[in-house]
Amino acid sequence: MRKVKSLILSLLILLSLTGCAEQKRLEKVGLIMLVGYDLGEESSLSTTAVVRQVSPEFESNIEIISAENETSKGTRAIMNRKTSKKLVEGQLRVVLYGDELANQGIGNTLNGLTRDSDISGGIFMAVVEGETKKILESSYKDIGDIGQHIYKLLEQNMEEELIISSTLHEVSHDYHSIGKDISMPILSREGESITISGMALFNKGEMVGELPATDSFYLKLVRDHYDSGTFETQISTEDLEETEMEGLPSELSVVLATIKSKEKLELTNYEVPEFNLDISLNARILELNAEIDLGDPNKVVMIEKAISKSLSSEVSRVIRYCQDMNSDVFGLGQQYRSSVKNSELTEDKWKEMYQQAKVNVHVDLNILRTGTLD
Template sequence: MRKLKFHILIPLLLLSLVGCAEQKLLEKVGIAILLGYDLGNEGVSTTAVIRQVNPDFESNIEIISAENQTSKGTRIEINRKTSKKVVVGQLRVALYGDELAKEEGIGNSIHALSRDSNISGSVYMAVVEDETKTLLNYNYENITDIGQHIFKLLEQNIEEEQIISSTLHEVSHDYYSIGEDIAMPILSREEELVSISGVALFIRGKMVGELPAEDSFYMKLSRDHYQSGAFEALIKNEDLEKALMKDPPEEISVVLDTVKSKSDLKLINQSTPEFDLHITMEARLLELNEEIDLGEPKNVAILEKAISESLSSEISRVISYCQEVNSDVFGLGNQYRSSVRNSNLTEEKWHEMYQKARVNVQVDFKITRSGTLD
């Protein structure tokens, strides 16, 4: 009986000791949840959103900024401004002001973050319209923890497949790959609201262009696959057959959900170069702003064709813009390099070829169910 009591007592003592040790550790450190980088007067300006825990396990948020020649140097400066050692093991988000992203680039930061063993590859990365410091220091009435708020904003939109994913792991992969460029969400603030307003396009580490947030759908559709996303598409008048409607409007709005898709990219001519991009897609038609009898199989087939043509046209438009700014966010160069033996492809050589490349887009769309229209 005594042995049994002894064996029970020891684990309880160990657990209490671990709890005490954890509490004392949390009292001594400040946990950086988000780091924002801006172009400073003499280098990089970093703003850290830090969670500090008091002895009663109540947390408060502190926002500290510092400037130095390097991003790691700014972390040292931030440590000098707080009573607790700042640790980055729980970092969730890295943000970049658009001026820094365009003028200096984010390559050094990607290198520093990816080489830091304390930082997870799942950290979300995004560009901020204007300065990150301004966004983070704004006095929000309904947001108590801006770092956690931005993390959840990015997380839920990526998980719901509303925007492209841009984790440190994914961004590092594209940055170090020959034949694929970085794309990441753009955040902006309008009064009390922080929202995803666009997609930033890069050549290597420098931002060279941007797309509206809605175009993230076409980008993801082209270079990835959907498992259960949702989207609102606009079908133009010229894509509608007269057999479907007697007097069609300028455009029809179609809401799709439970989107599932696959994309297949093939190099068909290496000298041009020329690619075939074939996308198969199915979705539930959730809402339609015009009265169309979808009980008729003929009408369903006409609508599927119209949506296919509309999606093909929009994807071609997005690819053309990316070629204009010379950002290969679709990985055409990767496909070229893997298809052409001994291509000896370099970053410079590919970007010369990329702007002249042809991409033939074909979308095959199918309605699985007509949702609320049944």
């Protein structure tokens, strides 16, 4: 019994000492939670960091620190000289790029991030409309911790499948791949809030275009797949049977929920090149802004065909736009390389072929049920 009491006492002392050591360690460091990169003066790099500092009473406060230098590591050294605590990146959650820097290229900073063993490959990456410094240093009525707010904003939209995932690991993989380009969310300020306003399209390391936020569904539909998404689309009443058009608006809004999707991309002609893209969707109709009896199987089939046609057209439109921007965010080049033996495909060669590629899109929607009570 005495040995047991001694063991418990020793553990309590050890835990107490460990807690004190942890507290002292946190008192000495500043935790970088978010980093924003902008184009500085004379083409230098401007870095803005959101730093969390912990007081001896374990109260945390947020500090915004910025510096300019030729390299990201150089700016961190300058920022260290502006604070009493050593800056560490082990808790880094988000990296942002100002759109001007993104237009010129993010390759140097991206390579620096991937080479830093203290930085997790799971951090989120995004582009900011304007300068990251301006959006981070601004005050917001209902946002206390800007770094945590942006992290949670990106996290919940990726978890809800509203946008594609853009972690450091995924972005770096696409950047170094032949036949696939980067895409990441675009953030912008709207009054007292920050919103995801679109998706940035890259040609290798340079941002060359953007899609509106409403098109992020089609981007994810082709690039990835849905496990349980929600999306609102429009169908023209011209695509419905004439007997069902009476009293309906020219365009119907349909909300699809619990979306599960699969995509199949197949190279059918390597000379053009030409692809077949088949996408199958299982979903239920959550809402429809018209009086249509969805208990009638024939009318459900009619809606399925109309939505399938609309989605096929929209996906084709987005692919054509990405081709015009010469941004292969869908990885058509990767499919070409894996399908054509000894293709010896280079990035430059594929970019010439990509803009002339033909993609035949076919979307097949299967409505599983039409409401939660069906």
